[in-house]
Amino acid sequence: MDRYGLVMAKKSVREVLRLDEVDLSALDPGSRPVGPKSKKEAAEDLAATGTELDELQEALYAENTRSVLLVLQGMDTSGKGGVVRHVVGLVNPQGVHIASFKKPTAAELEHHYLWRIRNALPEKGRIGAFDRSHYEDVLVPKVERLLSAAELRGRYKEINAFERELADTGVTLVKCFLHISPEVQKERLLARLDDPRKNWKYNPADIDVRSKWSKYQEAYTQALRNCSETPWYFVPSDRKWYRNWAVSRLLLETLREMDPKFPEPAYDLEAEKARLVSNDPLR
């Protein structure tokens, strides 16, 4: 039934990729711990996953009581936008809610850092996707020393509480850390500089962030360790096709487990059929 023998081995993709002990230096961004070994195989799998995701999403939408929220974090060029395009793009756009968090605006800074996050939560029945998230508010402040260690600890606590609250209110989080190597980042940034159609994606500030690579890895390590009551998944992202495949499977397994159901009609089916058949508006 499952081509990777995961069912046989009783191991899901979520189990394999789940980050229990966060040690980023031990994680290989070019690895493929589970799943397809080739781009072609991954593409076939992604198409099949797309069909099933689309069906599950329609049931989730019809059920209209719960939602899923994909949280995408990773260094520049790790492929957050690519996942939105190639994975979230597999399902009906009407059932999707995408939010992208950039540097907070002046108006956003007038509020608690979770304010803009709460405002962007998916409605019931939707699959939400966050391109960056509240985790930026514990990464940047640590790297840039904008908050003390005690203040950061306070935020980790708040984030755990916030994520518990989401779970309690029917929002299932799928937190993905898209892990890339600095070498692959360099290639991708160069590609943005080389292709006139990609120049707009490049920002000179990207290199400033890049130059703080190890500081960001430390900040990620600390954030992921301290905010893992809701699990994080490791998504090796040096290969784009593997990254997309992995996220699609994490989402698929999550939705399968949620098992959304088309609701029973709240009206009398036969009576409505009779009304409809007898109803001729042009009479």
Add this chain to the structure above:
Amino acid sequence: MDRYGLVMAKKSVREVLRLDEVDLSALDPGSRPVGPKSKKEAAEDLAATGTELDELQEALYAENTRSVLLVLQGMDTSGKGGVVRHVVGLVNPQGVHIASFKKPTAAELEHHYLWRIRNALPEKGRIGAFDRSHYEDVLVPKVERLLSAAELRGRYKEINAFERELADTGVTLVKCFLHISPEVQKERLLARLDDPRKNWKYNPADIDVRSKWSKYQEAYTQALRNCSETPWYFVPSDRKWYRNWAVSRLLLETLREMDPKFPEPAYDLEAEKARLVSNDPLR
């Protein structure tokens, strides 16, 4: 270059489907005034259009100065949701902004009827899609006699002014009237009752609206006639494949005319390449 000879005939799909004089009784919802004659041909065309739309949308997004707004109006089951799925679904979901307008909530009723519409306008660089729109606010009140003729005239004026304002601020409207016959509506409503996976889409109130078919056609006629400073397009919608094809082409022609451009980099390409090559964050 164009398989339907439209280029030769110097007629675009927009020219053919544009509603200049609104007489709904003269419009055949089962017609195909232009374009493919078969489902298969339409599917091939839609795929090619999808590729081009996706490229144009990326340029629109990169350019980040203008937006497109698809306004979808039509009776229940005319396929507003289907267009969102099959046409808007052709492009990157990150560049799309979808809004669906249901019966106004108590909070929405505390505001001017255009308030919720303005709140849902697409951001710069996005393709927006409205599943129903501000036109509901001149259709329902006319059919249900909630407003006087003078009040309705006031709203038509307001809507024209609002749409001019959109044009002036870089929002290009593509207003589509999805026209179906009452017979096809009956088939589609029956299908919703017959398929347990579709039951949730059916609402007994749909038949109440259906029973006022001719009143709605009159309300549409009056609204479309009075609010056509920005043109309306007639989308024959008894055939789903034709409907999707037609909307995809209206959108494509609009985006081609807008001709969005990838912006020139605001930084020094060569200097950035040099910075990047010399930058090794792991050194």
